[in-house]
Amino acid sequence: MMEPVDDVAVGDWIKPRLSGALTAVVPSGFDAYVRVLHPVDVDGTHVVRWRDVAAVTGRRIHPLVQWWRLIDATDSVNPRSELWDGGEPDIGSLDPPDNQRLVDLLAGHTNSPDDAYFAVWEGNGFFHAGATAIYSAGKKQSRPAPVVSLARELISGPRLRHPGRDYVVLSGSLREASTIPDLIGAKPWTPSANLVWPQDHSWCIATEVDFDSTLVGCSRAAAKEILACPDLESFPINPNDSLKFDADLVNT
Numbered sequence: 001m002m003e004p005v006d007d008v009a010v011g012d013w014i015k016p017r018l019s020g021a022l023t024a025v026v027p028s029g030f031d032a033y034v035r036v037l038h039p040v041d042v043d044g045t046h047v048v049r050w051r052d053v054a055a056v057t058g059r060r061i062h063p064l065v066q067w068w069r070l071i072d073a074t075d076s077v078n079p080r081s082e083l084w085d086g087g088e089p090d091i092g093s094l095d096p097p098d099n100q101r102l103v104d105l106l107a108g109h110t111n112s113p114d115d116a117y118f119a120v121w122e123g124n125g126f127f128h129a130g131a132t133a134i135y136s137a138g139k140k141q142s143r144p145a146p147v148v149s150l151a152r153e154l155i156s157g158p159r160l161r162h163p164g165r166d167y168v169v170l171s172g173s174l175r176e177a178s179t180i181p182d183l184i185g186a187k188p189w190t191p192s193a194n195l196v197w198p199q200d201h202s203w204c205i206a207t208e209v210d211f212d213s214t215l216v217g218c219s220r221a222a223a224k225e226i227l228a229c230p231d232l233e234s235f236p237i238n239p240n241d242s243l244k245f246d247a248d249l250v251n252t
Contacts, residue, residue, distance in 0.1 A: 002118070002172030002183055004153050008160040010117055011169060013201060015162050021242040022215060024163075026206035028239055030217035034226045035063060035243075036102060037213045037233040038089035047095060048086070049233045057083040063235035064243065067212050092121075092194070092209035096178055099192040101231050102205065102214070103177045109222040110198035113174045118193035119160055119167035120184060121209050154184060165209070167194060174198070211243065 017027035026033065039047035050070060054061045059070050066076070067089060073079035079088070094102070107113040159166040170183065170193075181190045192214075196205040203218035215237070216226065226234050 002170045002176050002179060004157050005117065005169040005171050006158060008158045008167075008169050010171075010199075011119060011160040011167070011195070011197075014195070014197070014204065018162065021240055022237060023217075023239045025208045025211070026215040026217045027204050028217075030203065030219070030239075032218055032220045032223035033237045033239055034216045034218065034223045035213050035235050035237045036094065036098065036216065036226070037065075037235075038091075038093070039095050039098060039233070040087050040089050041095075042087040050089075051233065053084055053086075056086075057081070063237050064241055066243075089212040091212050092124075092207060093191040094207055094214045096190045096192070098232055099214075100178045101229065102216070102226065103174045103196065105225050105229060106198075106203055106205070106216070106218065106222060107174045108225075109219060110174075110200055110202040112199040114172075115199040116172065116174045117195075117197055117199070118170045118172070118177065118180060119195035120154075120170070120180065120191070121194045122159060122166045122168055123209070124186075124191060165194075213243070 014027050017029050018024055019028060022033060037050050039049060040053060041047055050065065050067075051061050053070055057071055059072065061070075068076040068079035071079060071081035071084040073081045110116075154168045154170075157168060160169050161167075168184075170180070174196075177193070177196070180193055181187050184191075192207055193205075194207050194209060197203065203216065203222055205214060205216050207214040216223070217239075218226075223236065226232060227236060
C-alpha cells in the first residue's frame, strides 16, 4: 500500500536538473524523451485520440502539435472551434488507463518497480476539497479509514518544493499508480501524479499541471517501447523543444 513520504528529500535530485525548455518540466540528463498526448474526453463517456481529431479538422499531427491549432482555434487559453466540438484533452492529468499503461511499460526499465515515488501538486482543488468532505463532522463515512487518514496526513505533511510548484509525495509500487485518486480523496476525479520516478532514478514521468500532454525522460530502450505501444499516442521529442503556445508552431 502507498504511504506518505516524510523525507521529501528523495525528490531533491530533480530540481537541479530542471532547466531549458522541456527540461523545465522533466529532468535533463536522460538519453531519450517522449511526449504522450492526453486522450480527448468526449462527453465523459469515451475518449478519442488527437489523430482522430486531426482527421476531422484536416490538420497535421506532429511531435510538437498544439491542441488549439489542431482544432483551428484562435485562442490558446480557451480554445473553441467550428471544426471540433467533441471535447478536449485533460490538462494536468493523464487518463487512468493510459497512465497505468505507461507506468507498467516503464516498470520493466527500472531495478526498483516496487520502490517508486509519486508527487502530486498541492494546488489541485480536489485535494483539499476531497479531504474536507471525508471529514464531515457527525456523518458516517463510506470510505475506509486508511484513506481518510492518508488524505489528512498528506495535507499537513511536508512538501517537495520546485520552482513554482510544491508537491505532496507518496511512495509505493508502480502497480499502485491507479490508486492515487482514492488515497488523496479526489474521487470522482481521477488525477494522475504530476511526477513519478523509481528509486534508482532510471526515468521520470512529468505531467505539468498546465499541459495537455505528459513528458517522459528515460533510456532509449524505454522510449522505443513507449513509442511502439498502440495504446498510447506518443512522439519522440528533444529536450530543447518547446511546448509553449507559440504562434510559430503552426499545424499545416
